[in-house]
Amino acid sequence: MNIIKYLILPAVLLTAGSCSHDPVYPSIGSLYVSTEPVGVEVLIDGQTQNRLTPAKIDGIPVGWHTISLRYYRCKEWSQRLEIKPGQTRNLIIRMPYVAPSVIQRFSLSYFGVDMDYAPQARKLFIANKSSIYLTELNLGDSTILYATSRLVGSWQYLVAASDQANRIYALINGDSLAVLELNSGTLLKKIPPPRHLGVKNLTFSPDGQFLYAANSADSSIFIFQTGSDTLIKSLKLDGEPNEIIGSPTNNDLYISFDKEKRLARRDAGTGAQLAATATGNAPRGLFWDLDHQNIGLCNSADRTLLVADAMGLGGAISPAFPYGTIVCDACYSANGTHLWVLQSYPTSTGGDPPPPPGRLALIYKPTWQFVGHYDLGSIPVKITQSSDGRFIYVLNYLGQDVMVFRTDLMN
Template sequence: MLVIRSIGNAAPRRALQLAAVALTVLTSLAGTAGSSLASSGTARSSPILVGEMRANRLAVIDPASGAVVGTLPAGVEHGVGHDPVGETTSPDGRQIYIADEEGSDVSVVDAAGGTVVATVHVGGGPTSVAFSPDGRQAYVTERAGIGVIDVATRRLVATIGDSSVPTTVEFRPDGLKAYALSRVGGSVAVIDTATDTITGTVTGLDVPSAMAVTRDSRQLFVANAGRRSVSIVDTATGTVTRTIGMNGAMPVGLVLAPDGSALYIASEVRKGLTEFNLRTQTVHILGLGGAVGPQQIQVSSDGRTAFLFEGTSILVFDTRTRSVTATIPLGLAANSITLSPNGRLIYAIRQLPGQQNVIAISTVTNAVTSTLQVSGKPVQLAFSGDSAHAFTVNATYRPPQPFETVSAIDTATGAVTDLPAAVGIVEGVAISPDGGKAYVADRLGSAVAVVDLRSGAVTRVIQVGSVPQGILASPDGRRVYVTNRDHKSVTVIDTATDAVAATVPSLCNSPGAMALSADGSTLYVGNSSTSWCIMRIDTATDTATMLSGSEGPTTGLVVGPHGTTLYAVYQSRIRIAGNGTGATEAVTRLVARNTTTHNVEWTRTVSTGGAQGGIAVSPDGRHLYIAQSATNSVWVFDVRTRRVTARIAVGAQPRAIAITHNGRQLYVTDFGSHSVSVIDTATGAVTETIQVGNDPDAVTLPGQLTGS
């Protein structure tokens, strides 16, 4: 039996219980596939199970025909978290990232479908998200610093330590640097995005509250709520070169004109708008005649119109004539406004008791067109890139504590749909050697559900450590090992009693990938975070020791068939020689260790671009197969010559590999293509491509690792 975990489309569903983490076999499968589910033998003769995580099911594939013959519903789905506090649209407009402060996660929402497609665990208390200009990285502010997410793989790849508690990040348009604002620390940290490190700090600020960077990346503007001024920072030196006084008015918003010609500064007290001309470096005070003073500014994409929010109304301001051309009354006071990317629609959110809603305004007619009810008090809103959907974060109260939800709005019809809250996420599946039981790791529930594959019944739910990431069955089937990333431990489950037999403290900060020796006497555990670490656990005594070396975050571990060598694939960064800039590039390294002495026998850099996939070894030990997400291929490595001998093109973003017991076939999950490629190892050709659920990212045979 072969198991593949993938992330399918999630249908909205309320009230999920922890037991729903388990897999329930459809009645229709009981007569047709039930007996074969428990069969043993090669992966090619028994059914292939494809875990579609967001679809809450396993798809059952007939290996002979490659057809999907049925499904096993899993009842586990992605949600938006319990405390979503900030949301940001990706540069291409296709994804919405939502920070969940309570759950320490970031939910990724498909802007077109309105469904949560992934959840990325970051540090404690994430509050805001900012995308790099090229859309490849997302910076997430959190209590201990800034988490860096690789957008393509939806994984946390680095954490930038910052004790000043940053609250927001602004990238330079050239993407070379980013700026992290800290109101508590009264400073702005300067981040080198090539190395993800803080290289300087802008000081001389007073309760900084907002930032904006010029199109040429030469100047950074910082609003000082305390000093009631705006500081101009030279980005080359990181120093304040000028301060724009606001004459006692508190700056509440900074917006750059799309053509880069001017900076607009809104201030409540002055009841006006300050324009700073970037070409002449001069200040102009623009009278508006409003009743309160602008609290927020939104500028159209052509730069010709600014929308100035005053609480109970919106002033339409012509930037060419510098005059108010219309006033849009909102009735009761609202809290903030958001302009759609196509410029045709403004959504204002209102948080008054009994009037917690979203007000839709047409910029064509400058009039309110409708009022939309959402679930709870809307606190933030973001549009999809095509303006077809908007998403609101809503605060509500569900005893015994406050709770937040996310609503999706169809901007054409005004229909509102609530996204489900997160309850469980399948992080991995291990199958017993006899094919009788499945052990399903639930990341959010910090549990493992035990499923009888013959009957489809959930026989037990076992509590393990926080954020289980990897799960692996021993060769004799007597034990199941679970790496708990945040708990920094390895849980040992006795499969005879389906109870926790031991908990081994991890010597690695974020235990993830695992590999067992052929006799099951030694368990190797790799680190999934940015720091290097590989440890070995004596399974007889459940004691751990650290292996020396300098490996980086491990994406795959495998023990050779003869039991003498441990192979590790890890990511590293090396300086690019000859360019004089000190820039680095990601590389994939392969390390071979002697399992007796645990010394490193050799190390090879097999490719540039880093690796997001796993590793498999042929039964004769002569070849290693390494998934290369960056090149959409599987690389064949000859152990004897220590060279890459072939590159096999597969689907988009291959992640994980499993090899059949006879070594004749490889199964590769194509994360970006939502498929599994079947490779004939004799010819190196892809013989079959099987469509499965969305984003498959793990595959295993009985006794092998899944979910890391």
């Protein structure tokens, strides 16, 4: 018995003296993605992985991540997914193809030359070159419900609308401005110009406090206070401005110069130039991306786009788009992955037969890939997008109508 005790004791002591620890698990996992179609870009938490499907991505930190898939002809796919230690998650996804469609074609009584959108009021306003009435289009959830004519008393050439200011400004004969109350459509006053200005563009500041008028013949910008509807300042420029757009994040103005082929960022208070970059021929159609970090414009005569960062204005010019003779307007899709581009002909184009229909092109922005085009009416001049990004409205000048597209880019 004693021998047995001595034999057992060392074993007990050995067991008591051994070390113990928690098991070690890896802090990373993997993801395998297979898609239809193949060649889809994979993003994790908004960052591209520089991989195209089918792809296995290793070294992903454990935890929840947003996995996004992008392909130029498809809707963006996105989902939250948990990556577990040492495991490979498998995704097999069939991407839904983009299929925009025309859902309405609303006839107009006059030749509309410019259009602006008031999203809160859910109204489109159209300047008519052949009527003393401004056209107001009232929108439902998706389509145009009915039109109302607002008396201006003169033909109109440009229009700008602001929910915040409760104002509509329209350029009329002799470079005068007609001022209407947005909600009621009442004509409030007409503002005569101090001299010939050659007004090319009207736009409101994002907060609605000011109306900016780009005067090409005068090489200036007029600033109107919308509360009193009076001219409060004139900024003298070193070129002929074509269009203006204000920044919603600071006091900057972005101005395209036609003859000088330049885009400039200037202080709205002093007019001082803060940055500038060269453009192509006939720059027009300024537009923002979704977070206002980049600004774009159409090099109309070149049929290209310029997209530049908002601060330094560094950027790149797209390849030339086929079809038409000009690119006259553009906007980002609401998900930020695509651009809608208006391909047209100059409004001076006439004769018999009339010019071919314009086209609405859909471009995948990361690679400038052409997704498709959609036929429009004769000489489209303006494009705008609903605030939720589900619908596009296109004004056809010679076609005398507004076309409503369901974008099919939003889930």
